[in-house]
Amino acid sequence: MDPPLASLLEDAPFLHSLADALGSPLNVLIPEVVAENAERFGAVYRRHHLSGRVYFAHKANRSSALVRRLAACDPSAVGIDVASLAELRHALGCGFTGDRVMATGPKDPEFLWLAARVGATVNVDSVTELEQLAALVGAHGLGRTRVLVRLSGFESDHGPAGAGTRVLSRRSRFGTPVAEREAMWAALERHADSVELVGLAYHLDTIGLEEKGRALERCVLLMDECRARGFAPRVVDIGGGFGVGYVEDAGEWERWTTALSEAVLGLRPPLTWRGHGYGLRNDNGTVRGAAALYPAHRPLAGPGYLDELLSRRSPVLGRASATLLLEHLHDLYVEPGRALVDQCGLSLARVLEVRPLGDDPGRYLVRVGMNAADVSLEEHGVLVDPVTLPRGGPRHEAADGGPVGVHLVGNLCLEADLITRRLVFLPHLPRVGDLLAFVNTAGYVMDFHAHHAQRQPSARTVAVSREAGGTWRWCPDENYWPLTHPQGRPS
Numbered sequence: 001m002d003p004p005l006a007s008l009l010e011d012a013p014f015l016h017s018l019a020d021a022l023g024s025p026l027n028v029l030i031p032e033v034v035a036e037n038a039e040r041f042g043a044v045y046r047r048h049h050l051s052g053r054v055y056f057a058h059k060a061n062r063s064s065a066l067v068r069r070l071a072a073c074d075p076s077a078v079g080i081d082v083a084s085l086a087e088l089r090h091a092l093g094c095g096f097t098g099d100r101v102m103a104t105g106p107k108d109p110e111f112l113w114l115a116a117r118v119g120a121t122v123n124v125d126s127v128t129e130l131e132q133l134a135a136l137v138g139a140h141g142l143g144r145t146r147v148l149v150r151l152s153g154f155e156s157d158h159g160p161a162g163a164g165t166r167v168l169s170r171r172s173r174f175g176t177p178v179a180e181r182e183a184m185w186a187a188l189e190r191h192a193d194s195v196e197l198v199g200l201a202y203h204l205d206t207i208g209l210e211e212k213g214r215a216l217e218r219c220v221l222l223m224d225e226c227r228a229r230g231f232a233p234r235v236v237d238i239g240g241g242f243g244v245g246y247v248e249d250a251g252e253w254e255r256w257t258t259a260l261s262e263a264v265l266g267l268r269p270p271l272t273w274r275g276h277g278y279g280l281r282n283d284n285g286t287v288r289g290a291a292a293l294y295p296a297h298r299p300l301a302g303p304g305y306l307d308e309l310l311s312r313r314s315p316v317l318g319r320a321s322a323t324l325l326l327e328h329l330h331d332l333y334v335e336p337g338r339a340l341v342d343q344c345g346l347s348l349a350r351v352l353e354v355r356p357l358g359d360d361p362g363r364y365l366v367r368v369g370m371n372a373a374d375v376s377l378e379e380h381g382v383l384v385d386p387v388t389l390p391r392g393g394p395r396h397e398a399a400d401g402g403p404v405g406v407h408l409v410g411n412l413c414l415e416a417d418l419i420t421r422r423l424v425f426l427p428h429l430p431r432v433g434d435l436l437a438f439v440n441t442a443g444y445v446m447d448f449h450a451h452h453a454q455r456q457p458s459a460r461t462v463a464v465s466r467e468a469g470g471t472w473r474w475c476p477d478e479n480y481w482p483l484t485h486p487q488g489r490p491s
C-alpha cells in the first residue's frame with residue numbers, strides 16, 4: 001500500500017464511524033489518487049517524447065468521483081473509454097466533452113448515435129458496426145465521425161495469410177481479424193463522407209509483453225498500409241491491461257502458490273474451502289492444470305509496464321516501440337482500467353459472527369456484512385488478505401492468541417457465498433463488530449459484479465480526501481465534485 005491508502009487505513013476510528021453511519025459493505029475511494037496515476041502514465045509519455053492520451057476504461061469502476069476527478073485533469077492528456085450508453089452519459093455528465101471520449105465494446109444504436117452526436121471517437125469492432133455507424137451519421141446529418149479500427153488475430157509474419165502464418169494473439173470476439181482487414185479498408189472508403197479513420201487499435205487480454213509488442217509493431221506497419229490507401233491515420237491505440245501488483249513480496253506469493261500445489265497433492269492440509277484447487281488438480285501425484293489466479297506479485301505493472309513495452313525492441317524492425325511511434329509521428333492512446341485505479345480505494349465489511357469450525361479444530365468461520373459480489377476477489381482471481389480494524393481501537397491481543405485460519409463467508413443464504421475460497425490467516429481472531437478492510441479493490445473488485453440478491457444492500461461508495469492537518473473528510477460518491485471547498489482544500 002502506498003501512502004494515501006496506507007494512512008487512510010491507519011485511521012480506524014474514521015473508517016468505523018463511516019461504516020456505522022453508512023452500513024456494511026462500504027466502498028471508500030480516494031479520487032486524488034486516480035489523478036496521480038494518470039500523471040504517472042503521462043510521465044512515461046514524456047520520457048519517450050510521445051504525445052497522445054490516457055483513456056480511463058470506465059468499466060473498471062462505476063464511481064462518479066473518479067470520473068469527475070479525471071475530467072478535471074489536463075484535457076489534452078486524459079480522456080475516458082466508455083463501453084455502454086450509460087457510461088457515455090455518465091462521462092458527459094461528469095464533465096468530459098465528447099472529443100475526450102472513446103466509445104468501445106458492444107454498441108447498440110443509441111450508444112452509437114450519442115457518441116457520434118457529441119463528437120466522440122468510435123473504436124469500431126467490425127465492418128457491420130462501421131456500416132451501422134455510417135448509416136446513422138448519414139440519416140441524422142451528424143458530423144463526420146472519427147473512428148479507430150480495432151484489430152485482432154495478429155499473425156507472426158507479414159505475408160499474406162496462408163501457409164506459414166501463425167496466429168499469435170488469442171481469439172477475441174472483439175475487433176476485426178488482421179487477415180480480414182481488406183473488407184474494412186473498403187468499407188472505410190465507401191463511407192469516407194461519414195467516417196474518418198484516425199488510427200488503429202487493439203486490446204489484448206494478456207499480460208504478455210511479447211504478444212503486445214508484436215501487435216504494436218504490426219499496427220505501425222498497417223498504418224503505412226492505410227496511408228498507401230489514401231487514409232491519414234495518426235493514432236495507435238494499444239488498449240489496456242497494464243495491470244496492478246497486489247502483493248509486494250515475491251516470496252510471499254511464491255510460497256502461497258507452492259503451498260496450494262502441495263495442498264492439491266494432499267501433502268498438507270487444504271488451504272481452501274472444501275479443497276478447491278483454483279484450477280489445479282491432482283493427477284496421480286502430479287499437479288495438472290493452470291491456476292486461474294491473477295498474478296498478484298507483478299514487478300512490472302501500470303506505468304512501469306507501459307514504459308517497458310515502449311522500450312523493448314520490436315520483433316521485425318528491431319527498434320524500440322516508442323521510436324517506431326515517434327519516427328512515424330503517431331500519437332499513442334492507452335486505455336488503462338485496473339492500473340489507473342490502483343491504490344484508489346478499499347472495501348469495508350463488518351464482522352457479524354465468529355464461530356469455531358467443529359470438524360476442523362483451530363479454524364473459524366467469520367461471517368461478514370457483505371457478499372462475494374460486493375468484493376469480487378474470487379471472480380477476478382485476486383487474492384489479498386483483509387486487514388482487521390478492531391472495534392474500539394487496538395486491543396491487547398494475547399487473549400485472542402496468534403495467527404488463526406478463518407473462512408470468510410458472506411451474507412447470502414447460499415453455500416457458495418464465500419468472500420474468498422481461500423483459508424485466510426489473520427494475525428488474530430477478529431471479534432463481532434470489527435471491520436475487515438479489503439484494500440486496493442477499486443479496479444473491478446469493488447462494484448463490477450454487485451447485485452441486490454436477497455435484497456441485501458449493495459455497498460454505498462464515499463469519496464475521501466485528506467485535510468492539511470491530516471484529518472480525513474468524506475462525502476457520498478455522487479456528491480463529489482473536483483472543486484475547492486470553503487476550507488480551501490480540494491474536496
Ligand SMILES: *Cc1c(COP(=O)(O)O)cnc(C)c1O
Nearest residue numbers: 057104203240241335336337338
Ligand atoms: C476492459 C478494457 C480495457 C481496460 O482493461 P484493464 O485490464 O482494466 O486495463 C481497455 N480497453 C478495452 C477495449 C477493454 O475492454
